Amino acid sequence: MAKGKRLDLPIGASFEDEWHQVEVTVQKQKKSILTPKEHRLVFKIEKRRGKSVTLAGPFHLEKSEATVVLKSLKKRLGCGGTFKDEWMEFQGDLRIKLRPLLSDHHFCLK
DSSP states (O other): OOTTOOOOOOOBOOSSSSOBOOOOOOOOOOOOOOOGGGOEEEEEEEEETTEEEEEEEOOOSOHHHHHHHHHHHHHHHTOOEEEETTEEEEEBOOHHHHHHHHHHTTOEEO
């Protein structure tokens, strides 16, 4: 084999006497879209490269709605942030400031 090339063998086994290829199917779950009052949001703090990041979520919204909410929150907080995997990430430790802003948008908080 040449350097840098992978050997891909899609072989699997069964309890029968013969070998055959195993088909693996991954089913994605449909995301249910909830109203803001039905959300139960959690806050987390993570350190990334020595800086604090506040995570709020999980948000069960369409991406367009989530970006509108995120944009207004970032503008009112004066910080940067992004929306990834149903979680909003904000730069800095903003749990205290973020809580009343999310309640203004009618989200339920734990």
